Amino acid sequence: MAGIVVIFDFDKTIIDVDSDNWVVDELGANDLFNQLLPTMPWNSLMDRMMKELHTQGKTIEDIEEVLKRVPIHPRIVPAIKSAYALGCDLRVVSDANVFFIETILKHLGIRDCFSEINTNPGYVDEEERLQILPYVDFQTSPHGCNLCPPNMCKGLIVERIQAAMAKEGKKRIIYLGDGIGDFCPSLKLREGDFVMPRKDYPAWNLIKENRTLVKAEVHEWTDGEELEHILLQLINAITIEERQLLSVECKFHTMSKASHGPFPRPLPVPY
Ligand SMILES: [Mg+2]
Numbered sequence: 714m715a716g717i718v719v720i721f722d723f724d725k726t727i728i729d730v731d732s733d734n735w736v737v738d739e740l741g742a743n744d745l746f747n748q749l750l751p752t753m754p755w756n757s758l759m760d761r762m763m764k765e766l767h768t769q770g771k772t773i774e775d776i777e778e779v780l781k782r783v784p785i786h787p788r789i790v791p792a793i794k795s796a797y798a799l800g801c802d803l804r805v806v807s808d809a810n811v812f813f814i815e816t817i818l819k820h821l822g823i824r825d826c827f828s829e830i831n832t833n834p835g836y837v838d839e840e841e842r843l844q845i846l847p848y849v850d851f852q853t854s855p856h857g858c859n860l861c862p863p864n865m866c867k868g869l870i871v872e873r874i875q876a877a878m879a880k881e882g883k884k885r886i887i888y889l890g891d892g893i894g895d896f897c898p899s900l901k902l903r904e905g906d907f908v909m910p911r912k913d914y915p916a917w918n919l920i921k922e923n924r925t926l927v928k929a930e931v932h933e934w935t936d937g938e939e940l941e942h943i944l945l946q947l948i949n950a951i952t953i954e955e956r957q958l959l960s961v962e963c964k965f966h967t968m969s970k971a972s973h974g975p976f977p978r979p980l981p982v983p984y
């Protein structure tokens with residue numbers, strides 16, 4: 714095991730577009746979406762849009778069909794499979810919803826590469842309509858982070874992952890993302906971690922403007938090919954470094970044992 718947790722944002726990081734916009738556009742509800750956007754939070758609007766589409770007679774199968782042809786760079790799936798094969802613990806942290814993400818990841822054959830999907834709940838109700846709920850119930854228990862949208866603070870999710878990592882013996886995080894919501898979690902990363910913001914996207918700009926606040930090493934990328942190259946290079950470099958550290962520790966351990974006495978005490982032989 715590499716002891717590395719790789720955290721992926723989903724929209725415009727794993728897939729090349731925003732899944733919410735993609736579904737709304739492809740099902741022809743873009744005008745209504747834009748009309749309602751100034752009146753409610755994004756996450757609530759997506760639930761409302763699913764209701765509207767259901768009323769218009771659009772089915773769950775229609776939504777799945779649209780999700781299955783979402784644009785994705787051809788090197789993303791191989792990159793994810795390689796990182797998984799190298800022993801990394803892969804997770805998704807996304808402001809999309811679990812229905813969209815699981816449908817796409819299963820279709821791509823990479824759902825099982827991920828140990829965790831942290832996102833807004835989404836389920837098909839008894840009327841066969843998709844319900845989308847906020848990750849955090851902001852009416853009753855607001856998360857209190859002013860950098861993030863009301864329904865989700867990705868920084869808090871990263872802190873939860875960091876706390877669990879300490880117990881699991883995992884040491885480093887590589888975080889990949891593009892959006893405004895990926896800035897807060899970037900600030901939670903520590904020295905020895907890596908952040909991979911997509912070049913010229915909001916997270917990249919925010920990191921650039923606040924360089925001194927980010928403790929992680931920054932590696933920008935532009936497309937799936939570069940993402941694959943940089944991600945695998947980082948994983949390999951960390952793995953080599955940790956192996957060297959381990960062999961130094963082993964040598965030290967052997968030496969210190971030797972100084973306390975030449976041989977282990979023999980077992981007493983019973984008469
Ligand atoms: Mg994104």
Ligand SMILES: [Zn+2]
Pocket residue numbers: 858859860861865866867868869897898
């Ligand atoms: Zn936050």
